Amino acid sequence: MSYKYTVKDRFLRYVQIDTQSDPEATSTPSTEKQKNLGEILVKELHEIGIDNAHMDEYGYVYASLPSNTNKKNVHKIFFAAHMDTAPDASGTNVKPIVHENYQGQDIVLPDDNSVVINHKEFPMLKDKIGQDIITASGKTLLGADDKSGVAAIMDAANYLIQHPDIKHGDLTFLFTPDEEVGRGTEKIDLKKLNSDFGYTLDSGEIGHFEYENFSADSVTIEIKGVSAHPGYAKDKMENALKIAAEIVARLPKYTLTPEVTTGAQGFIHPVKIDGALEEASIIFIIRDFESENLPKHENLLKSIMEDVLAGYPNSKAEFIVKKQYRNMKDHLVKHPQIIEFAVEAIKASGITPVVGKIRGGTDGAMLSEMGMPTPNMFSGQYGIHSKKEWTTVQELQKAVDVVINIIKIAENKGK
Ligand SMILES: [Zn+2]
Helix, strand or coil, X not given: CCCCCXXXXXXXXXXXXXXXXXXXXXXXXXXXXXXXXXXXXXHHHHHHCCCCCEECCCCCEEEEECCCCCCCCCCCEEEEXXXXXXXXXXXXXXXXXXXXXXXXXXXXXXXXXXXXXXXXXXXXXXXXXXXXXXXCCCCCCCCHHHHHXXXXXHHHHHHHHHCCCCCCCCEEEEEECCCCCCCCCCXXXXXXXXCCEEEEEEECCCCEEEEEECEEEEEEEEEECECCCHHXXXXXXXXXXXXXXXXXXXXXXXXXXXXXXXXXXXXXXXXXXXXXXXXXXXXXXXXXXXXXXXXXXXXXXXXXXXXXXXXXXXXXXXXXXXXXXXXXXXXXXXXXXXXXXXXHHHHHCCCCCEEEEECCCCXXXXXXXXXXXXXXXXXXXXXXXXXXXXXXXXXXXXXXXXXXXXXXXHHHCCC
């Protein structure tokens, strides 16, 4: 592909705009400042020549390119990335630094010498020699998660406009707020997406492609103990806090817990305890790649609860299971071409595909659940949510190539 990429300059521009989202806020977007980036994207999309680009009241940016092929049955595809950055590290005054022609050294960040990007933590650095690494300056995160995806999609749009000879079906580009606070799909307008399926560009290492994520439920145990004056509590009091503590203490320690599980293993994980003497509640998240394992984990938890309650005859507890989301594989196996296009496109870009599992959820998982299958593609992200976050110019460019190749392959396979 002989083309003057715009992805690096776009990336450097976008990361300097503070778009940190706020987990406490209930508005959409959770922080108004995310719209500052949205406005720039709309303006740049107009400059590229996509006049229909616009941002809605919730801060979602949509742009579409109508089909230019004579073929009738070409899949309609969207590409999405999130504009916000994680609340875990500051996103204010991000000063990106390009370390051109990286020579394999540890990278000490100038604004805080204690922040060092080293080989122990990032063994993949040895594969990046000769590339141009982009870091922050030591006081903030970089925002490669997910401005790498945003910049790559923007550059792909630019590429298509500059190469009208490339045939494609209907395409939509989507930029969302609030992914990092778990609300990135809340206000997506599926009609506007006008797609059969799509891809998020929000994964880490080059070549990575993920179409499996955890299936997820939450469990709330609501405990009603028996209150009494502590001075006169003998044979009366049943302390809800102690019941809650006992349930947590009896959880499996060597299996089924985040601290000891990896790969395809699931877990039962308490995330919050609230309460007082008379009433207490515990919130758990239950995770597994096999949806049918969720009820098994839940039954185990329920039996622990019942065992503990047996020692408190006048107390009660309610066990409330709520479905959160499912492994997108459950949806994607019905549309094998979504995976084929992606794997082929990665190969066509000269990269070895690494198909992995996400030990978490993504916007794509939520979208798949909403009936819009959306696996996740790499965009070049390392050390995310931290001051050590970095990416490389060359991987950003590869992400652009993969998007273009997916679009070409989809058109090729159309009839
Ligand atoms: Zn992300």
